[in-house]
Amino acid sequence: MHRLPPKTFLIVSLALLVVALALGLLSGPVAIAPTRLLGLLSSGQDMDSRILQSIRLPRVLLAALAGACLASCGAVMQGLFRNPLADPSLIGVSSGASVGASFVIFFGGAGFLGGTFELTAIAVGAFVGGLLATAIVYRLASSVTGTSVSTMLLAGIAITALAGAATSLFSFFADNEMLRRISLWQMGNLDGASWNRVAIIAAVVLPMMVLLPREGRALNAILLGESEARHLGIAVESLKRRLILITALGVGVAVAVSGVVAFVGLIVPHLVRLMIGPDHRYLIPGSALLGAVLLLLADTGARTLMAPSELPTGVVTALLGAPFFVALLLQQRRKVLD
Amino acid sequence: MLEARNISLNVAGFSLLQDISLRVAPGVVTAVIGANGAGKTSLLRLLTGEQKPSGGVVTFNGSPLVDWQPEQLARMMAVLPQSSRLDFPFTAREVVMLGRTPHATGLARDAQIVDAALHAVDGGYLDKRFYTHMSGGEKQRVQLARVLAQIWEPVTEGPRILMLDEPTSAFDLAHQQLTLSIMRSLAEQGVGVLVVIHDLNLAARCADQLLVLSCGRIAASGAPSDVLTSKMIREVFHVDATIAVNPVTGTPLVIA
Numbered sequence: 001m002h003r004l005p006p007k008t009f010l011i012v013s014l015a016l017l018v019v020a021l022a023l024g025l026l027s028g029p030v031a032i033a034p035t036r037l038l039g040l041l042s043s044g045q046d047m048d049s050r051i052l053q054s055i056r057l058p059r060v061l062l063a064a065l066a067g068a069c070l071a072s073c074g075a076v077m078q079g080l081f082r083n084p085l086a087d088p089s090l091i092g093v094s095s096g097a098s099v100g101a102s103f104v105i106f107f108g109g110a111g112f113l114g115g116t117f118e119l120t121a122i123a124v125g126a127f128v129g130g131l132l133a134t135a136i137v138y139r140l141a142s143s144v145t146g147t148s149v150s151t152m153l154l155a156g157i158a159i160t161a162l163a164g165a166a167t168s169l170f171s172f173f174a175d176n177e178m179l180r181r182i183s184l185w186q187m188g189n190l191d192g193a194s195w196n197r198v199a200i201i202a203a204v205v206l207p208m209m210v211l212l213p214r215e216g217r218a219l220n221a222i223l224l225g226e227s228e229a230r231h232l233g234i235a236v237e238s239l240k241r242r243l244i245l246i247t248a249l250g251v252g253v254a255v256a257v258s259g260v261v262a263f264v265g266l267i268v269p270h271l272v273r274l275m276i277g278p279d280h281r282y283l284i285p286g287s288a289l290l291g292a293v294l295l296l297l298a299d300t301g302a303r304t305l306m307a308p309s310e311l312p313t314g315v316v317t318a319l320l321g322a323p324f325f326v327a328l329l330l331q332q333r334r335k336v337l338d
Numbered sequence: 339m340l341e342a343r344n345i346s347l348n349v350a351g352f353s354l355l356q357d358i359s360l361r362v363a364p365g366v367v368t369a370v371i372g373a374n375g376a377g378k379t380s381l382l383r384l385l386t387g388e389q390k391p392s393g394g395v396v397t398f399n400g401s402p403l404v405d406w407q408p409e410q411l412a413r414m415m416a417v418l419p420q421s422s423r424l425d426f427p428f429t430a431r432e433v434v435m436l437g438r439t440p441h442a443t444g445l446a447r448d449a450q451i452v453d454a455a456l457h458a459v460d461g462g463y464l465d466k467r468f469y470t471h472m473s474g475g476e477k478q479r480v481q482l483a484r485v486l487a488q489i490w491e492p493v494t495e496g497p498r499i500l501m502l503d504e505p506t507s508a509f510d511l512a513h514q515q516l517t518l519s520i521m522r523s524l525a526e527q528g529v530g531v532l533v534v535i536h537d538l539n540l541a542a543r544c545a546d547q548l549l550v551l552s553c554g555r556i557a558a559s560g561a562p563s564d565v566l567t568s569k570m571i572r573e574v575f576h577v578d579a580t581i582a583v584n585p586v587t588g589t590p591l592v593i594a
Contacts, residue, residue, distance in 0.1 A: 231388075231412060233439060
């Protein structure tokens with residue numbers, strides 16, 4: 001396994017993020033010349049600048065923030081569970097959010113709640129559902145002696161199954177219109193982007209980007225084992241509580257504003273680890289940057305591949321990401337054999 | 339100094355340890371021996387503060403273990419568990435560097451210590467190799483280097499303690515000998531060493547003090563030549579053994 005220097009990787013990812021942001025702003029049903037981009041963003045009252053400022057800019061920012069959030073939470077979960085196959089949905093947050101969103105769609109009805117208010121209600125339902133599910137999983141796994149990560153994994157599987165059944169029940173009794181919206185929501189979609197949503201997710205993700213990398217050394221020690229980490233001076237119980245709370249909040253908000261965008265939280269940290277190694281001090285910011293890039297590119301694809309209609313973003317993340325990931329795995333394996 | 343006074347441990351109605359008192363004093367190597375399930379690892383868990391005793395108290399430098407900040411304790415006390423699972427591709431150097439987590443001695447000094455610790459366990463060549471690709475013995479040596487790096491230098495806060503749970507279980511003869519000489523040289527530097535070990539002859543060669551555990555109680559303790567008798571071995575391990583004297587080291591030699 002050959003590694004890249006972490007700092008080089010972070011700089012390249014940052015450059016990629018800038019390119020992906022520009023690409024996202026320029027692409028869409030209405031083509032905009034790259035040379036006009038900065039001028040249109042800063043001022044102007046014509047149609048193109050309004051498209052940029054009130055439609056595309058919030059959308060690309062939402063995609064970048066949600067991608068950064070999901071990927072860095074994935075990195076944290078994989079470290080905390082000491083399992084490279086863990087992802088944020090393990091603690092039940094995604095499935096709980098699905099129940100919350102389906103609940104609102106089902107009882108909100110097609111005509112009862114309209115427009116922006118309905119989208120917001122769905123987001124709130126998803127957020128509350130996600131946090132509730134995580135709280136239950138956490139309670140189940142906690143005892144006087146601390147939180148058992150393996151019990152948590154099992155509790156997460158049980159709650160996910162239960163939540164899946166509840167969502168299926170809502171889908172079963174829903175009418176055609178509701179059913180369509182429940183399943184669209186579960187595919188993950190950024191089409192509800194607005195400045196309000198950008199503000200909400202930014203309020204959670206930006207502090208997270210400062211807080212999470214600080215736990216890098218402690219997470220590195222946790223990879224050795226919980227008691228090993230304790231003997232290295234890490235206050236393991238409070239670390240676990242803190243990280244689970246941050247992850248539940250982060251993923252809860254991301255799922256609330258964008259639906260269940262699968263794949264990013266699992267694959268991105270994995271990719272970054274293959275490139276720069278498992279040191280969380282670099283893995284977390286690296287995952288955030290690459291997660292933002294991946295979701296931006298996927299969302300740009302979702303908007304433009306079948307323009308003027310849109311594909312669900314979550315479908316595109318999997319379509320683009322999975323083959324890329326498989327190629328990378330094969331390449332790594334060849335290197336090991338050489 | 340680490341001291342346990344009359345500690346006991348009950349788990350789910352079973353009494354795992356009863357009325358155990360011992361000291362891990364600076365410069366002394368104490369070896370804990372006993373049959374499987376005698377409570378050796380449980381004792382280690384109580385002494386390291388990982389588990390609270392049901393009765394009695396463990397103190398470090400006169401204060402109960404629970405009153406110490408984890409980070410402060412970690413600068414003076416290192417613990418090597420029986421086995422550690424690590425599924426992430428850290429290099430040997432990175433694993434050993436984790437031993438410096440509780441310290442703030444700076445990257446340059448930490449790098450020197452990591453080099454020295456890796457060489458001490460005959461692992462210099464492992465430096466850039468991935469932990470996930472190593473053999474069982476290599477992994478155990480890297481983990482040993484990690485705890486050595488943790489207590490490599492004296493600290494002003496107090497004496498250093500090293501606790502090892504069966505450190506030689508995956509080692510060949512040469513690396514078993516190496517581990518013994520590492521423990522001896524640490525003791526000469528004033529480190530208090532407590533080692534759980536199965537091989538009675540290794541225990542006899544490295545320890546100043548032997549502690550025999552049997553069914554959660556101390557069956558015997560003292561200098562190896564006093565403790566290792568065929569009577570004790572019959573009672574504790576249910577094996578008939580002859581005790582000779584090692585012609586080179588003069589320590590007891592158990593022939594079973």
